[in-house]
Amino acid sequence: MHFDIFTLFPDMFAGVLADSIIMRAKEAGHISIAMHDIRGYAQGKHQVTDDAPYGGGGGMVMKPEPIFRALEAVLGLENETSSCTPIILLSPQGRLFTQAVARELAQHKRLALICGRYEGVDERVRQFLATDEMSIGDYVLSGGEIAAMVIVDAVTRLLPGVLGDPAATERDSHADGLLEHPHYTRPAEFRSHAVPEMLLSGHHAEIARWRRRESLRRTLERRPDLLARADLSPEDKAFLRKLGWPPPEV
């Protein structure tokens, strides 16, 4: 997978991309990341990348020309609809980025991410350049850079060969629409707090059942909204019914 990241602040990425799983994925050739400074595609002595909004009001808006020029140069676009690489504009108005979307993006060979800044980005970038617009949650960041890092991280760990244990991503929270069960490691007793007996039993099938139930219990307690869309077996549903789910209709 190749990521092209378009930003006015390429230095923000240095720490995140040089560490841990992302760094190892780069070294092993599973991913490559190219940073593109939008300012480098701005014209004139001052390389201006933003301007006041038409119609007045506060704040500045990112100009369309440097962004179009940067993407056209890097992706070799010939016209406005010629990209087979998803061009994703990061913005709080976008489609919500979820684990399912991460899996969808992981199918591509290349992704282009445009990090918006300031008050916003000229609407023509959204209309005639981006093929998708994505938000990482219902809050406003100072720009799309952190959102782009989130997407790079979540997509990278799904790529074949990136994690040592290929089953790890199947166990992740959200992988099957549920939150993950709790984890414990040694010691079996810590400050008089014991690890659940079941996990010490060595009965693998029973442990798997216990984990599934804890996963269901936890999802019901913390994110009941996820249960409606989760893939639930008849046994899961019977367990949830005992816990009072679904709640009676009002």
Ligand code: ADE
């Ligand atoms: N830019 C500002 N806020 C954002 C968000 N929530 N998601 C993606 N990009 C953003």
